[in-house]
Amino acid sequence: GxxxxxxxxxxxxxxxxxxxxxxxxxxxxxxxxxxxxxxxxxxxxxxxxxxxxxxxxxxxDCKDASFKAVVHLIESGHREIAMIFGSMPAIENQRKIEGYMEALRNAKIPVKPEYVLEAENNIEGGYVATRRLIALDPGPQAIFCSSDILAFGALDAIRDSDRSVPEDVAVMGFDNVRMSSLMVPKLSTVSKxxxxxxxxxxxxxxxxxxxxxxxxxxxxxxxxxxxxxxxxxxxxxxxxxxxx
Missing domain, CATH: 3.40.50.2300 (Response regulator)
Structure with missing residues (x-):
């Protein structure tokens, strides 16, 4: 391997x-x-x-970066915010989860366990996890992904569910890979x-x-x-x- x-x-x-x-x-x-x-x-x-x-x-500082990303979603008017994280690298993703949870707690928003999903860190993983999230009632208003690759899958899943980004569900990625600025709509993300x-x-x-x-x-x-x-x-x- x-x-x-x-x-x-x-x-x-x-x-x-x-x-x-x-x-x-x-x-x-x-x-x-x-x-x-x-x-x-x-x-x-x-x-x-x-x-x-x-x-x-x-x-x-993955925790601080995630905290700022989720705070931005909150300041944009979203309260029901989900997170999809990849299984690797484990330490970085754990810190991203901590930042996500801290941002919600600071805004007095309850952390919903069903809104935090682990996925394979690829487009398909992001797609499958997002389909699970938007099937919930209520579904999330925004999804924070621990990588842009997961976010690309999220964008596809939202489109395939006859919903619009960002009107129905907002999406935030992490990494600022080159493709993120070429997506439709262009992906908000964390730039390392x-x-x-x-x-x-x-x-x-x-x-x-x-x-x-x-x-x-x-x-x-x-x-x-x-x-x-x-x-x-x-x-x-x-x-x-x-x-x-």
Whole structure:
């Protein structure tokens, strides 16, 4: 599988005596990451892996990003807000769920267990979960998805149910992948600072390598903030006619 491939690539790199590794959105478990560190190869994670790894790591504040996304839906007039989350990466999605729930609690909106669904992180997963949500009575006024891929499935499911986005159900994604601005309607989403994450990961790895000689302490965790990218799908009246 994909995990075995990743392990093989890492073994090949270590055999070639590379100076260090930056693992981006790794599929490895925490024990696997610790094994690499014990072999003496400098390592930095960018994005959170499956286990709750110790640093050095560069990640985004998923809880805060989700909180802001759901607050925006609330401020746009929605009260019945559902969430669809993917099974992986587990840590990031757990933080997104925490942000979603905190936003609802702060607005004195009850968290409905039937409104929080786990799905395979693909278009079909988002589609199936959304069909389940809109079959509820009452169904949600808005759906927050833990990835844009899930949101694409949500858009399809709402259309196939003879409903409109955002008039009947608003949709908010997460990631701001390129396709999100090409959807109809254009998808509101959370934009991650990918360039800065990569740059910070490389700089942090250089610090780790240099610290082996200098003995200086290295930052264990760098948490970056995301931004909302508001487009038509969330129904915000000020952006309803947005072109870009």
């Amino acid at each position: 994909e995990v075995d491939k990743e392990k093989q690539y890492i073994r090949t790199l270590i055999d070639r005596m590379i100076d260090g590794i930056v693992l981006v959105s790794s599929l490895l478990e925490d024990d696997d990451v610790q094994d690499i560190k014990r072999q003496g190869t400098p390592l930095v994670l960018v994005g959170e892996n499956r286990g709750n790894s110790s640093g050095p790591i560069v990640r985004i 600072p990918l360039h800065r994450m990569g740059l910070s990961g490389a700089r942090l790895l250089l610090d780790v390598i240099e610290s082996r000689d200098s003995g200086e302490a290295v930052m264990e965790e760098l948490v970056l903030q995301s931004k909302l990218k508001i487009r038509k799908s969330c129904g915000h009246k000020e952006r309803i006619n947005e072109i870009f």
